Amino acid sequence: MKFTGVPLDRAGNLRENTDWLDAAQQSPDARFISVWNDLVLFDDNDDELMLQALCSDHPMTRSYKAGEQVFLGLQDDRPFFAMDLSSLVESELKTVSRAETDRYIDLRSFMPKLSHEDAALASYAKGMVYWHQHNRFCGLCGAETIFLHAGHMRRCSNKDCGHETFPRTDPVVIMLVERLDDDGNHFCLLGNSGNFSKNRYSTLAGFVDPGESLEEAVTREVFEEAGIRVNNIRYEASQPWPFPASLMIGFRATAVTDKIVIDEKEIVDARWFSVEEVQAAGDWSNETANGLLIPRKDAIARHLINRWVKDCS
Numbered sequence: 638m639k640f641t642g643v644p645l646d647r648a649g650n651l652r653e654n655t656d657w658l659d660a661a662q663q664s665p666d667a668r669f670i671s672v673w674n675d676l677v678l679f680d681d682n683d684d685e686l687m688l689q690a691l692c693s694d695h696p697m698t699r700s701y702k703a704g705e706q707v708f709l710g711l712q713d714d715r716p717f718f719a720m721d722l723s724s725l726v727e728s729e730l731k732t733v734s735r736a737e738t739d740r741y742i743d744l745r746s747f748m749p750k751l752s753h754e755d756a757a758l759a760s761y762a763k764g765m766v767y768w769h770q771h772n773r774f775c776g777l778c779g780a781e782t783i784f785l786h787a788g789h790m791r792r793c794s795n796k797d798c799g800h801e802t803f804p805r806t807d808p809v810v811i812m813l814v815e816r817l818d819d820d821g822n823h824f825c826l827l828g829n830s831g832n833f834s835k836n837r838y839s840t841l842a843g844f845v846d847p848g849e850s851l852e853e854a855v856t857r858e859v860f861e862e863a864g865i866r867v868n869n870i871r872y873e874a875s876q877p878w879p880f881p882a883s884l885m886i887g888f889r890a891t892a893v894t895d896k897i898v899i900d901e902k903e904i905v906d907a908r909w910f911s912v913e914e915v916q917a918a919g920d921w922s923n924e925t926a927n928g929l930l931i932p933r934k935d936a937i938a939r940h941l942i943n944r945w946v947k948d949c950s
């Protein structure tokens with residue numbers, strides 16, 4: 638699954654060892670993944686995109702404010718950090734960049750071209766930077782927060798408050814709803830959210846509410862979006878989804894009703910599709926294709942769909 642399998646030991650035991658961290662940041666072995674306005678630096682060379690992890694003596698690394706690089710972990714003995722360069726304007730980035738092939742890319746658009754390892758590392762770095770960007774002020778008293786534990790905690794600077802906050806991801810349930818008709822034919826429920834062109838359909842999904850189990854979220858979301866009641870909810874897989882900060886938690890569920898009533902505020906259409914229709918569907922990265930299009934193979938939605946087709950075939 639894309640964005641899983643970060644090839645690092647996260648080495649949480651080193652995050653409070655400031656002497657070790659200072660030395661690690663100066664080490665010639667250290668590598669720095671740079672994030673600029675939600676984009677991540679890659680080397681775009683001969684149509685091959687490779688994550689551009691900079692050395693400690695690179696001008697971009699040296700010009701960055703020391704001490705606020707997020708420690709991501711170790712690859713063997715090589716420390717990896719993430720740094721946020723979003724305060725720089727584009728011309729400043731070019732000034733400190735060394736290579737013509739340096740390019741800041743949107744991970745979602747280029748997802749199919751990224752290696753599994755690069756996608757995972759870039760997603761982790763982007764996720765940590767995003768969390769810092771959105772937690773610079775205390776949610777309780779509004780004072781500035783302080784970067785601590787190598788970027789894995791922030792504490793309110795107001796001594797009367799001292800509120801601590803930690804990196805978070807937002808849980809999202811995503812589910813393939815299946816139905817068997819009286820003749821033994823298999824169908825799955827796919828929806829179009831209106832964010833895609835009209836022939837693109839995907840599994841339903843939604844954020845988990847406070848005070849709700851994952852199974853309860855699946856039940857509620859399917860009923861809210863499509864008016865379908867489900868039971869027999871089974872966990873299948875999960876995928877970090879850094880757009881901006883979600884964890885997709887994938888399920889399969891069995892429909893116990895079949896009449897679709899959509900919530901027009903959430904989606905523009907939902908339908909039951911047969912196994913044959915799904916097998917004949919195109920990939921929605923092919924923007925000009927006609928007929929049913931389903932998500933790209935590196936998204937968990939496609940994983941859920943493919944497993945269902947395999948089980949029904």
Ligand SMILES: [Zn+2]
Pocket residue numbers: 775776777778779780793794795798799800
């Ligand atoms: Zn506070």
